[in-house]
Amino acid sequence: MSWRLQRFPSPKPSVALAVRAVAILLALVVGGLVVAVSGLNPFALGNQVMKSTFGSSFGLEDLGLLATPLILTGLAVMITRRIGLWNIGAEGQFYAGALAAAAIGLFVEGPAWLMLPAMFLAGVAGGMAWITIPTLARAFVGVNELITTLLLNFVATLLVYYFATGPWRDRGAGTLGSTPRIRYEMPELWGMVHWGFAIAVVLTVLAAAVLSFTRWGYEVRISGANPENALYAGIPVRRRIIAVMLLSGAVAGVAGMLEVAGTVHRLQGGISNNFGYLGIIVAVLARTSCLGVFAAAALMAFILNAGIILQTQGLTTSAIVALTGLVLLFTAIGDEFAHYRLVRADRATA
Amino acid sequence: MPDPRLRPVNGGTAHSLVSLRGIAKHFPGVIANADVDLDIRAGEIHALLGENGAGKSTLMNILTGIYQADAGEIAIDGKPVRFGSPLDAIAAGIGMVHQHFKLVQAFTVAENIHLGWGETPRLASARQLEARTAAIAEKFNLAVRPDARIHALSAGEQQRVEILRVLARDARVLILDEPTAVLTPSEARELFKALDAFRKSGNAVIFISHKLHEVLEISDRVTVLRGGRKVATHETKDCDHRMLAGLMVGREIVLGNYRDRSAEPGNDARPTVLELRNVCADDQRGLPALRNIDLAIRAGEILGIAGVAGNGQRELSQVITGIRPLVSGEILVGGKAVSHQDAAAFAAFGIGHIPEDRLRSGLAPSLSIDDNVVIREYKTDAVSRGPFFDPRAANRLARTIAADAEVAIPDFGMPVRNLSGGNQQRLVARREIRIARKVLVAAYPSRGLDIGAINTMLRYFVELRNQGVAVVLISEDLEELLSLSDRIAVLYEGRIMSVFDAESADMETIGLLMGGQTAAAPATSGARS
Structure with a gap:
């Protein structure tokens, strides 16, 4: 046999x-x-990583802080996977969202309860704006979104460097290569972990619910699995592509806004910490599941955190x-x- | 190099090149072949005739080493052989050209010819390969452009590359599966010329088809399969249409009584549900595919669309289901002109559509059976509450449809591509019949179904028609069209050659029209050209 x-x-x-x-x-x-x-000795190092991460509330807080942007960028990539596309540009949209939110935070004055939502909307708008060209190129001309979204990352990265080290740089006594501190801050939820973590969780659950339990989500599913089948059934594939890609950009932009308003409190070059690219790994690990995004983001956060701990070991x-x-x-x-x-x-x- | 001793003596008498004895093949729950004997002689074109599911493909897959027979023997030149893989069959001189070409689209003709071939030089420039290809092409008298890429070639040219690839490997038996399905009539004539030359040099051709007129034209002998068994082998000169059709389906005239109906108004009294006026449309590549089509589809009739595949059938079915935009002309749905093509609106009006290629457009292969089966009704109360989609309600509807379609499904969450082709087709058909309150457009609905399932499906069509639904039946199978249709329209190069009552039609006339000849046709109801 x-x-x-x-x-x-x-x-x-x-x-x-x-x-x-x-x-x-x-x-x-x-x-x-x-x-x-x-x-x-890998075992000794592993032991140390485990102890520093799970042995103290500091470690767990770090994990929550790192997981927040990873959940959102992972969600941003996962959403486009549902319609069969790849948003490789969460990195760029993250920067664009951070830039727009910082602009509001730095140059507009108002009460915090108004300014934080305003920065949130700016983050949404920034992320959407950054994916607009790839979206329209994909929907109307069939240009591969992998390439367009990827290339725009470099533009956004350099643009943020320019503003953070140029016109918006901190002229006071302080830090090199970043803007002054932004006054409006996300309130804290638990230790260092700010409310952005809750926002990330809620957005993910909401997105998963919309994709699974609405007619719109069903149409997105069909359009992604077989566009010809969608056209056969009269589903407007082009409009669904536009909506899904803009939504993806918005989510990545929110991640950038939360990083500015919740964690870093300044705009600086390199603020994304590769969160946009790591979001691709999160989405791949999660396949198309919402719970999977949480687990994969937690894993990536753990690995990043381990890196921070191991830096002290050379x-x-x-x-x-x-x-x-x-x-x-x-x-x-x-x-x-x-x-x-x-x-x-x-x-x-x- | 071929062993010269194996070369048959040219002009020799009944020399049996290949003989199959008692071949049997079982698949779970299906007898694909049982006790099949077949002799292929040197210097003959042997037609293999049978309906879908008659066992032709399985038999050829056994002969080419893709499957292994459960019982029986294969002998080449009288010597028993055992094929463990297709490579063994190729080495024994048996080559097959499949219906769906197996060429690398991005490669040139020369590269495709040399791909996976032991005689390909290990290091060769593109120019050397092209020179070798040109030499092979000349040897077999099949004109190809060695440096052209496959995607730039027409279907006929691609087929020539496939044939050349088989012949280059010293095949003595060439198996062709439905070779003319993708060809224009002139390309088909070219093919027949090449086959004739191949036969004259002492080789053999196995020609799989269900087009009777071609079989009668080209073959020397005919073997008919039905239900996996051999029914008969005859000299072609002793055969005619009626006899072969009868052997194929096992009845004198298939489904002949379907057209009978009790006292009902005649054709002209029935209201028109869908009308095309001077419609022109392009195909996927932007080339004209439909030219000035005028067609009225009436309630309670089955309108057959005859024609060789690729003459605008696909575009016609897309235009009358709202998928493809018009270049000019207009469509009237229920008497009202539609301003723009919207497939959802057409479906909501009650137009169902069984598409010709279910995996390409009828289904989303990677999604669940639930998702696929509810695609026509997900907006209705059966599945949705307002904007919300209820997966459990979708599952209930899917179970209903699967039960009606008589498809047993172990897990409704599994991808629909895990189902067999026949079961996919049944689900799609059932799904579309449910919404077809006014019109059902069915393109090649019997593809992939066995005879029993075909009969069930055709009976559904008749029931729909009797309920007053218009059925547009697109098929290559003239028997099916003639036995079922009330009227038949013939498509050729995007034009309607003629529309006539099926009662007054005969196969010869339709065959001529399908080939583009406008010979005297019994045009009884508005022939247009």
Whole structure:
């Protein structure tokens, strides 16, 4: 009796989940090996990371603080996946949202209860504005959104550098390469964790509900899975693409606004901390599930936090960026393997 | 290099190149082939005839090593062989050109010819490959452009590349699966010429088709399969249309009584539900596909659309279901001109559409069965409350539709692509019949179904018609069209060649019209050209 591997059109959900766990484990093993090769004890370091993260409320607060933007950028990418597109530009939209929110925070005066919503709306508008060109190019001319959204990231990054180090720079005694402190701050929810965390959670649950339990969400699903099928049923695919992409940009923009108003309190170059790119990994790990976004964002936050802790041990942050890359790589490989199952070969096959 | 000893003696008598003995193949719950004997002689074109699901493809997949038979033997030149994989079959000189071409679109003709071939030089420039290709093309007298990329070629040219690829590997038996389905009549004539030359050099062709006139024209012998078994093998010169059709379906005239109806108003008395006036439309590439179509579709009739695939059927079905915009002309739905094409509005009016390619446009393959089956009714109270979509209600509706379609589904959450093609087709058909209160447009509805399912589906169409629904039936199968339709329109290169009452139609005339010839047609109700 012989067996052979056969590719099935769709993986079993349980297998797909197990594959993710194995991928994360493998990434940690490879990461640990690299640490060992560089002469450090991976188990001791791991122990220290676990203790500093989960041993104190400080560690958990850090985790919450890091998870907030990751949930939102992950959500931004996941939303476009639902309609079969990739928003690689959450990074740029994050910057654009942060820039717009900072502009309001720096140059408009008013009571905090009014200014924070105003900054929120500015963040939404900034993120949407930054994805507008890729959206229209995709919807009307069929230009690949992967490339347009990616390229605009660099524009946004440099634009924020320009404002933070140029016209808006802090002329007082202070910090180099950032704007003065913005007066309007997100109130704190728990320790250092601000209300932005709650906003991220609520937005994610809301988006998941809209996508699963509305007619609009159903139409988005069909449009994403097979645009020709959507046109056959009379679903306006182009309008759905525009709405979904703008929504995605808005969510990433909110992430940028929250980072300015909740965590950094200034606009500075590099403020995104790669959150936009890490959002891609979050979305890939989460597939299309809302709960998955929380879990994947928590994992990424843990890895980033571990990087901060390990810096004190002489490891560079790029080692941690490499770890996130390994997670993505192994997941992508695993996803392909999840399609295969062992089946009993036809007995006539020699 | 081929072994010269294996070359058949040219002009030899009944030399059996390939013989199949007692071939059987079972799939879970299905007998695909049982006890099939088949002899292919050198120097003949052997037609393999049968309905969808008759077992033609399975038999050929066994002969080409894709499947392994559960029982029976294959012999080449009298020597028993066993094919473990397609490579073994190719080495034995058996090559197949599939209905859906298996070419790499982005590669050139030369690259496709040399792909996966042991005789391809290990290091060769594009120019060398093209020179080799040109030499092979000349040897077999099949004109191709070696440096052209596949996506730039017409269907006929692509088919020539496929044939050349098989012949270059020294095939002595060439199997062609529905080769003319994608060809224009002139391309088909070219193909027949090439096949004739191949036969004259002592090789054999197995020609799979269900177009009777072609089989009668080109083949030397005909084998008919039905329900996985061989019914008969005859010399083609002893056959005619009626006899072959009877052998294929196992009845003298298929479904012949479907057209009978009790006292009802005649054609002209029935109201028109859908009307096309001087409609022109483009195809996907922006080339004219429909030219000045005038057509009235009446309540309570089955209007058959005959024609070789690719003559505007796809665009016609899209235009009358609101998917494809018009270039000029107008459409009247229920007597009112529609201002712009809106598929949802057409569906809401009561126009159902079984599309020709269910996986391409009828279904979203990666989504669940629930999501796919409710696509026509998700806006109704059955599934939605206001803007909200109720997945549980969707599941209830999906279960109803699956039960009506007699499809057993273990898990409604699994992707619809996990279902067999036949079950997908049944679900789509049932889904569309539910909303077809005025018109049902059915393009090649029997594709992928077995005979029993076809009969069930055709009976549904008749029921719909008797309830006053107009059914537009697009098919290549003239038997099906003639037995079912009240009127038949023939499409050729985007024009309606003629519209006539099915009672007064005969296959020969329709065949001529399908080929673009406007010979004396019994045009009884408004022939237009």
